[in-house]
Amino acid sequence: MRIDKYLWCVRLFKTRSLATNDVKNDRVLLGGEVAKPSREVKEGDEITIKYHGYSRSFKVLGWPKSRVGAKLVPDLLEETTPTQELEKQEFLKLAKNLQRDKGTGRPTKRERRDLDRLL
Incomplete structure (x- = not known):
């Protein structure tokens, strides 16, 4: 299955076009290398998505035939993001x-307390 379609199917992106745009803009890594939208995803692959200031990592456990419900996502994807990134x-x-x-x-x-907690 193509990586852009996979990211959309497991609900990491709201639309397939958003997934394709992020892959084209080098924000998605597959196995530590920059992925192209047509790159095939295999079971056991490591996917890293870069966001503004942090990144999230996932391990592929399987692939769906089409977009799945939120309850079925843990069967297909395992989050391996380090706690530092979270x-x-x-x-x-x-x-x-x-x-x-x-x-x-x-x-x-209240705002001052929140600021003190952050710092």
């Missing part, structure tokens, strides 16, 4: 939420 993802998510608009005044007590 912590980066969580930090970036919190940092994005804590960004304040200019002119909104001083941080509230």
Whole structure:
């Protein structure tokens, strides 16, 4: 099965065209090498997807005939992302939420506590 179709089938991307675009833009690695959209996925392959500031890794356990439901994804894909990358993802998510608009005044007590926890 093609890698772009596989990524869409196991719900790592919302649409197949988004999966194809990320593969074309060298954000998807297959076995440590940059993959092309037509590259075939085999059982046991390691897929790494680069996001802004972090990356996620997966091991292929099998392939579906077509797009599967969310409950069936663990049968086809195993996440092997290191905890360090997951912590980066969580930090970036919190940092994005804590960004304040200019002119909104001083941080509230709750926002200040959240900032202190981050730092």
